[in-house]
Amino acid sequence: NRNLAIVALVLLAASIWAYQASVARTDRFERGQRLLPNLNPDDVAEIILKKGEESVTLERGEDGFTIAEVHGYPAANESVNRVLRTLIELELDKEVGTGDELYQELGLSDDSEDMTELTLRGSGGSEMVQMRLGRSLEGGNGTYLRRLDGDGSPAYLSTSRISLNTSAESFLSKEIL
16 A cells, blocks of 8 residues: 555645646747737637727628628628638737837837737637837838737737728728629
8 A cells, every 4th residue: 555655645745846836837939930820710700909099990790700890780701801811810929028118119109100909809709919019120021019918918929910900991892793
């Protein structure tokens, strides 16, 4: 019994060590990792895009997305799919850092003219993702971005430039039935 107890304690210690190692490994940043690896576009019920005074709200209905600012007119599927595809394929180049001064410099603060804020909500109105897109990298590809999931979340540089249109007219379905 004593030998079995020793083996059980060793196995318990090994499993705790393996768990700690796996948790610590997932927190590390790796170049090329996706910002939203578990985003399922079918779970998105509302997309809100804001830049300065301009904003657009896309709401999922029975027949697809509609634009709230234009009295519920249908949104073009290509435009909505472009936004969702951009978010799903969004890869990160490097972690830039944290701090209000850095966010100001990268165009990720509230008062920045370059900042685009994006919010995704689920079917119950619960917030899935909220993030900010800032300035593009000078002389290269990439856009600075930051998730707003909590205070002190780091700013990242994406591997490619991201440009999301916040004009309601750019999402209107112009197909005449």
